[in-house]
Every structure is written in C-alpha cells, then in structure tokens.
Amino acid sequence: MIKIHNACKRYSGVNVLDNVSIQVKKSGILGLAGPSGSGKSTLLRCLQKLETLDDGSLECNGKTGFMFQDFQLFPHMTALENIVYAPNLSDRSAKRRRNNEKRAREMLKNLGIESKMYEYPESLSGGQKQRVALARSLMVNPDILLCDEPTSGLDVATTMDVVSLLKSVGETGVAMIIASHDLDFLTKISDRIILLREGKIVVDIKTEEHKNPVIYLKKYYVDD
Amino acid sequence: MISNCYYIGKGLVFTLQLMFGGIAIGVILGTLLSILRYGRVLGMLANGWVSLIRGTPLILQLSIVYFMAPSIIGVRLDMLSAGVISFGLNSSAYVAEILRSGVESLPKGQFEAARTLGIPDFYMWKDIILPQVIRNIWPAMVNEIIALLKETTLISIIGGMDIMRRSQIIAAEQFEYFMPLCIAGAYYYCLVLFIEFIGRKVERRMSHDKNS
Missing domain, CATH: 3.40.50.300 (P-loop containing nucleotide triphosphate hydrolases)
Structure with a gap:
C-alpha cells in the first residue's frame, strides 16, 4: 500500500529525513x-x-486522509458544514448531498457530538474539534x-x-x-x-x- | 448661508459617484491582483503594478488618465470617468495590499486542509480563504473607503465640481473662506461618520452570523 524508499528531506541544510525506507x-x-x-x-x-522529497521515492x-495537529477546521463553517463541504463539491445532485449530510450526522452521532453540529469551531473543546476533524477526514473515504x-x-x-x-x-x-x-x-x-x-x-x-x-x-x- | 450649503451640497452626488465607482473598481481589481500575486509570471506583473501605483502620487495618475487619454486611446474622458478610473486603479493597489496582509494572517494550514480535502483552487479561494480574509480585513477596508472619499477632492484639479471645488468657488466669489470650507468639512465629516456607522453594522453582522 505504501512504499517509501531512501526518503531524504532537508531544510536549510539540515537532514529532516535521512534515507528513510518503510513498507506498509x-x-x-x-x-x-x-x-x-x-x-x-x-x-x-x-x-x-x-x-x-529531495531524494528517494514514495x-x-x-x-489518503489527513488529520492536522491543530485540526485546521474552517472557523467560519459549523461542524456539520466543515464535514460536508468537500464531499458536496464533488456531489452536485441534491440527493447525494442529502446523503452526505445524513452520513455526516450519523458520524457525529457515533462520535458523541451530535448536539454540536451547528456550533462553530471556536465554541468547541479540543476533544470535540478532534472529533470533527476526524469525521471530516473520513468523509472523503480514505x-x-x-x-x-x-x-x-x-x-x-x-x-x-x-x-x-x-x-x-x-x-x-x-x-x-x-x-x-x-x-x-x-x-x-x-x-x-x-x-x-x-x-x-x-x-x-x-x-x-x-x-x-x-x-x-x-x-x-x-x-x- | 443656506444657499451656500445648498450649492456646495450639490457636489455630494458627484463625490459619492467618484467614491463608489472608485471603490468598486478598486475592490474587483484589487482582489484579482491579490490572487494573481500567488502566480509566477502574473505575480511579477501584479507586484509591479502595485509598486508603481503606490510609488506615484494620485494627482499624477489622475492627470495621466484625464490629460493623456486622448493621445493614448483617442478618446477624451469626461471628468467623472477619469476620476472613477484613476481612483479605482489607485485603490486597487491598496486593496491588494490589504488583502495580502489578510491572506498572510491566515494559518498556512487552512490552505493545506483545503488541499488535503481535494478542494479545487477556485472554491478554496471563494469559500474558504476569502470569507475569512474579508472578516479579518474589514476594518482596514473601511479605512480605505474613508481615505478614498477624502482623496476624491483631488478631482478639483481637473475642474470636477465636487464638494471641495464648490466650496472654493463660493470662497472665491464671496472673498470669505472660513464658512464655505467649514460647510465642506461638515459634509465630508458626516459622510465619514455614515461610512463608519455602516462599517460597524457590517462588522457586527459578520460576527453575529458566525456566532448565531
């Protein structure tokens, strides 16, 4: 699934990755x-x-889905909007968008933050933000x-x-x-x-x- | 006194036309410039434009547009068009700078988050970046509108009959400067207060939208 061979990355002359090889x-x-x-x-x-990479192959x-250390939720969107925005861009039909929203609601329910779906990130705790970020990255089916x-x-x-x-x-x-x-x-x-x-x-x-x-x-x- | 107020006030429409026209061009062109600045070749051109406009006086830009237009494009522009174009072009550079500072104040992670979610560039700018930037730069934009309103007084150098020019005419006719200039000042001050009032309303609305 993942093959990293002799990966090298340098920042200002410092080796941040030095011949890293991993297979998953x-x-x-x-x-x-x-x-x-x-x-x-x-x-x-x-x-x-x-x-x-500066050298090597990957x-x-x-x-892939990515969860950032500081979540990087979009602050002007509610928790639900954060989750459905990207999938709704590729799914133009109203039916698919409704399905996306249904799936997002279920996901938030399973993550125990259903009541927070219309809240903006600034009013969520760290753990709640984490859950929204997880739901958002899972919505793209990685x-x-x-x-x-x-x-x-x-x-x-x-x-x-x-x-x-x-x-x-x-x-x-x-x-x-x-x-x-x-x-x-x-x-x-x-x-x-x-x-x-x-x-x-x-x-x-x-x-x-x-x-x-x-x-x-x-x-x-x-x-x- | 009342007739002086009335005569000077007739310049209000012209001043507002210059301001609204200028800021409309400034915002559209400034937004475009600030996005183009992230490209390579177009970015260099956009940066050059911003540098040139900021590095030359507005009075020079207005004179070039008004007096040189016939020899460049073969058409003599009326004072309103020349004013709107010059103020708009001038404002575009400042709007682009305000937007740049707004974009740079956003965490890099917002761009990265949009990319990891596969959001195309157009939608990233439209729905993710610009809404946040506009909220952040709104006070600076209100300042730019106020500055532009006051800069419209330069239209008098090509004979435009705005509030300022009219007050100077009254002053010259009546050999009395204090009152006409005070009237002009009062008009501008009221306009600035009005812009500030609307600006604060919009600012509150934006934060209310987010917090409701």
Whole structure:
C-alpha cells in the first residue's frame, strides 16, 4: 500500500529525513514515534504530498486522509458544514448531498457530538474539534488515514477517547499512520511502531512481540 | 448661508459617484491582483503594478488618465470617468495590499486542509480563504473607503465640481473662506461618520452570523 524508499528531506541544510525506507502492505495502525524534530510530521506531510522529497521515492496506492495537529477546521463553517463541504463539491445532485449530510450526522452521532453540529469551531473543546476533524477526514473515504499528533494538547480522559475512536476507525479497514511523541498512546493503539531520531529510523517493532514496548522504545528515545 | 450649503451640497452626488465607482473598481481589481500575486509570471506583473501605483502620487495618475487619454486611446474622458478610473486603479493597489496582509494572517494550514480535502483552487479561494480574509480585513477596508472619499477632492484639479471645488468657488466669489470650507468639512465629516456607522453594522453582522 505504501512504499517509501531512501526518503531524504532537508531544510536549510539540515537532514529532516535521512534515507528513510518503510513498507506498509496492509491495513493496520502504524505509529511513528520520536522526539520533536525527528521527522515524523515531515514524513506524514510528504505522504500527503504537502511536501516533496529531495531524494528517494514514495509510492502510495490509495486515497489518503489527513488529520492536522491543530485540526485546521474552517472557523467560519459549523461542524456539520466543515464535514460536508468537500464531499458536496464533488456531489452536485441534491440527493447525494442529502446523503452526505445524513452520513455526516450519523458520524457525529457515533462520535458523541451530535448536539454540536451547528456550533462553530471556536465554541468547541479540543476533544470535540478532534472529533470533527476526524469525521471530516473520513468523509472523503480514505484508504489510509494520516494523523499528526492527534493527542497533542488533550487531557488524559480525552486521549483515552481518541484511542478508542481511532481503534474503531482502524477496525473498519482504514489503514492509519499516526505520528506522536507520546509512547504510551502509540503503544495502546499501534500494531507496529517506528521510532525516528534526527530523521533516521532507529527502531521498527511490532507491539505484540514486546512485553512492554514503552520501556523498550524509551531506551532508544532518549540519549544514553 | 443656506444657499451656500445648498450649492456646495450639490457636489455630494458627484463625490459619492467618484467614491463608489472608485471603490468598486478598486475592490474587483484589487482582489484579482491579490490572487494573481500567488502566480509566477502574473505575480511579477501584479507586484509591479502595485509598486508603481503606490510609488506615484494620485494627482499624477489622475492627470495621466484625464490629460493623456486622448493621445493614448483617442478618446477624451469626461471628468467623472477619469476620476472613477484613476481612483479605482489607485485603490486597487491598496486593496491588494490589504488583502495580502489578510491572506498572510491566515494559518498556512487552512490552505493545506483545503488541499488535503481535494478542494479545487477556485472554491478554496471563494469559500474558504476569502470569507475569512474579508472578516479579518474589514476594518482596514473601511479605512480605505474613508481615505478614498477624502482623496476624491483631488478631482478639483481637473475642474470636477465636487464638494471641495464648490466650496472654493463660493470662497472665491464671496472673498470669505472660513464658512464655505467649514460647510465642506461638515459634509465630508458626516459622510465619514455614515461610512463608519455602516462599517460597524457590517462588522457586527459578520460576527453575529458566525456566532448565531
């Protein structure tokens, strides 16, 4: 599904991605761990074609959806409008638009924020914005969902909600790549975790093969 | 006094025509320029235009449009058309700059979010970027309209009978400057107060639309 070969990206002479090679063959949740500046967000942005690689190749078969760290909801649109705007642009018929709206309402209901559908982003909490952003990225029917720091700025309870939400999305067959510096969160949710440091892959593990992946990953996370 | 007020007030329509015409051209052309500035070749042309207009006096631009039009396009423009065109072209550069600052104040992520959702450029600008930008730049746009209203007084250099010109005529005829100029000032001040009032109403409406 995704084949990244020797990906390199430099900003002002600094290697942000340094010969990164990753293959993702089937659905499942891949966690990208690493400290700030390790290149995980850049890798996601390259996969979404928001950035281009300086070297190497990147093959991504399937439609991608992207969840931004700061959600990037459109502030002048209600939660419902945020979700249905893009699909309604391609679906011109009234019937299809009604179906989109019905689907969006169901999605908001399942995400527990049905009552907020006519609210503007500024009046939503971080967790509610997160849910709207998730619904918006799922409305384009992605094969692969790319999430950049989905728990950044969220409290513990909301983070737990996000874990179950993303897990339920993963169970529908949508492949996910989640970038986060939060190892606890990533080990709860991912089937596989890749740890990046200074643009290089340091560790690539399957979480089920480790008794305590957090402790294992922490050894590589910080300097000796 | 009343007859002076009446005579000077007859210039109100002409002043308003210049202002509305100028701002209409300014907004349309300024919006176009601000979007073109994101292109490569057209962006250079748009930037050049903005720089040229901002770098030369309005009185010069008005003189070029009015006095040189016959030799360039072979048609002698009337004072209203020359005024509307010059004020519109001049305003377009300032509107483009206001819009640029508005666009640059938006997070880059708004453009990226639109792209990741597959929203075409036209709809991205129309439905995502410009509505946010207009809300942000509205106070600056009201300022531009007020500035343009006051700049319309320059029409008197080509003989346009606006409020200012009429007050000068009265002053010259009656050898009395204080009262006619005060009357002209009162007209302009009332117009500015009216523009500010409408501007605030629209601003409240925009924030009400968002918060209702």
